[in-house]
Amino acid sequence: MTPLLKVDHLSKEFVVERTVFGRPVKTVRAVDDVSLEIGKGETLALVGESGCGKSTLGRLIMRLVDPSSGTITLTGQDITSLSDRSLKPVRRRVQLIFQDPFASLNPRMTVGQMVAEPLMLHDIVPAAKRTERVKELLQAVGLSAQHINRYPHEFSGGQRQRIVIARALAAEPELIVCDEPVSALDVSIRSQVLNLLADLQKQFGFSYLFISHDLSVVRHIADRVAVMYLGRIVEIGATEDVFGDPRHPYTRALIASIPVPNPGWRETTRPLEGDLPSPINPPSGCHFHTRCPYAQPICTTERPALVSSQGHHPAACHFQNELPAADDLMPVEAVDPRLSRLFGAFQALSTKEPAA
């Protein structure tokens, strides 16, 4: 079966400095030889710290940025070098949900106009039936049909994100790139939106590329996870495997940094030292060797390939088979049955439809 999306050896270089004659002298490899696949109905999460290239990769896949090399294939069709005109039908199939719902809605358009725009652009629904369809979409994301003539400023953050989602849904996409969709939202609203994203996926069967730095959210929502560091994928695999048996020291450091909501489990080990190195001048060999507790001389000279060995999922580390067991990264949560019953009672009695 062909995957929905296939990315092959994709790279993107940005020029950061030019000579007076316009010749590039310094470049940044924001995305460095990345290959991945997303299946139909699947959620692939892309995690990493700011500056690791995860948003650039998302934009490359959207064809908002042109790649320097490599190919992007959508259901067998190479879309790497399509012209703007021939991209238009492709754009309909890949939609984007942004991080900040305060910046991604036009304050001078009503909700109805914004959600109707993709319907009109791609001629999905005849003009006469558009209002009807917009109302359906608003209801699908948990808003009410009466919201159609309101402006974005009249909504809360969670409601705005629902409008952004409705707009993405309007184009009837096959892949939705979610760039940090819940990180601007409050805790109680976050789970509402995550549930909505999961429900819509079940209902419409599209795939997500879920870009996030929040590992607890990723762990909950993703089928597979790709971990990025300085433009490269350092580990990729099924969510249980990557979290349960991380094979790259960076993934381990990321998991160990999650503040665990359990006061009985206090992190006592020293956190990862140092900052993300400058991507303009990345470390030689394995990019992570400057911060890696297991680094050996070979790591400074040779770039490790992203390969699977001994039946593990792929990781880009020379010593992926020699890393110690990682049982102590996260607590095994033994939930107090009394507490589970309290949470259960809370949920059982919360029956109203979500409104935020």
Next chain:
Amino acid sequence: MHFQLASRVRFVTDPTKSLLEISNLTVTFGAGTGEETTVVDDVNFSVRPGQTLGIVGESGSGKSVTSLAVMGLLPKRTTRIQGSVRFGGTELLEQSEAALRDLRGNRMAMIFQEPMTSLNPAYTIGRQISESLIRHKSLSKAAARARAIELLELVRIPSPERRYDDYPHKLSGGMRQRAMIAIALACEPQLLIADEPTTALDVTVQAQILYLMGRLREKTGAAIVLITHDLGVVAQVCDEVVVMYAGQVVEQAPVRELFAFPQHPYTVGLLGSLPKFGERKTRLPVIQGSMPNPRNRQRGCRFADRCPFRQSRCDEDQPIFRLSDTRTTRCWRAPLEDLAS
């Protein structure tokens, strides 16, 4: 790691007594305009030296306004502040602006969320640290410079002599936040208020900053008030927790007790809605609805509209139950054990 601070700390406060004591604090915006909005309503809590108190809540819960009221940073003309804020025995709400200026950045300091907007882009990092040393400790320029470099080293900024003369834009987010902490620590404050200090940072940097704050507290015995919406952070670093909702403290408890068994439905909802480790692809539990607008809050309990345990008396009135010496909740149904049977 070198902690030059340790030898210099002079402790005047008794570690068993509260350093900061807030009672019946009420903050009203738009005072005198006819459109008054109470954003902080009857808040009580206290912090002892060496203790970390977490204030948890969502945007609009009043947690940041509470901290600004303590620091005396709210606009005087349009804000009415009632109640009492005692710091080391002194009533802060009665102090003159000049007296507050002597305290701020000196005996009490604040770390803000966004290090890019709270550092002055037109001054070097070093100058912003030495400023308070010159102002409060009457150090000479040269002595302040030496001390500032020590502080930069303390917060683990590499090559501090060089960084002293750098402008904020040359530093990464994590480094800027560390520079903010260096500014806050410059005069060895007894009270450090950190308003979402790690929200804008990556997880690995967040872990570094929290680790650093913890080590500094151990060494200097300062009290920390940590404002955050991240329950993971609270569980990792706080001793006591205050949960705020719509301007009120709805629950207050020692951290282990709160996570072991919450006693207010809002806390139950917050803790319940966290994605659990090891539990995947299930629907996340949610709190229905959203926080009420402060302009039209209902009578009685402010959480009633979203609360699955609501009863008719919740619409009329709201109790404050003291469950133990250290634990309070604003819920009629408390203790909630009966609901978990």
